[in-house]
Amino acid sequence: MIDCSAQAAADPDYLMGVADIERFETAHGSIPEGHWVLMRTDWARRWSQARDAEAFQNFDASGQHTPGPDTEAVRFLVEQRGVLGFGTESIGTDAGQGYHLRPPYPCHSLMHGAGKYGLQCLTNLDQLPPTGALVVAAPLKIENGSGSPLRVLALVEGKT
Numbered sequence: 001m002i003d004c005s006a007q008a009a010a011d012p013d014y015l016m017g018v019a020d021i022e023r024f025e026t027a028h029g030s031i032p033e034g035h036w037v038l039m040r041t042d043w044a045r046r047w048s049q050a051r052d053a054e055a056f057q058n059f060d061a062s063g064q065h066t067p068g069p070d071t072e073a074v075r076f077l078v079e080q081r082g083v084l085g086f087g088t089e090s091i092g093t094d095a096g097q098g099y100h101l102r103p104p105y106p107c108h109s110l111m112h113g114a115g116k117y118g119l120q121c122l123t124n125l126d127q128l129p130p131t132g133a134l135v136v137a138a139p140l141k142i143e144n145g146s147g148s149p150l151r152v153l154a155l156v157e158g159k160t
Helices: 005-010 018-028 053-057 071-080 106-114
Strands: 036-040 085-088 117-119 134-136 153-155
Touching: 018 071, 036 117, 071 106, 085 106, 106 117
Parallel strands: 036 085, 085 117
Antiparallel strands: 134 153
């Protein structure tokens, strides 16, 4: 779980970059192949605590403004770390302004395009340790579906 909450609080368009991942890895070790990467932004508090749909979606005349990964971070996670997938607290796995990136919406084009998974609208990431949580995300069995509602669980040894 990479904590970008301070950056997202200061800038709703914050893009997590490779430098954020490298800082995380310096402190916690390399991200193992086949693991989830979750981006903590505390964005979920806009809904879970305030029940403010407008603040959670954060639209204005120029579109949606929510944090997410930049193109190089997504490429790094897919190509260099072989992650299972990426999860975030906002309404999509890409940043709200992700259409400005090249390619547009890099999580959808690069991460999901490589057969990796995406989780969105996660909550309580502030309660997880940086490493060691077991993520359980079982989708509904929808024939020929491209997505599914989930109840995502993160299990942490020693916590109830």
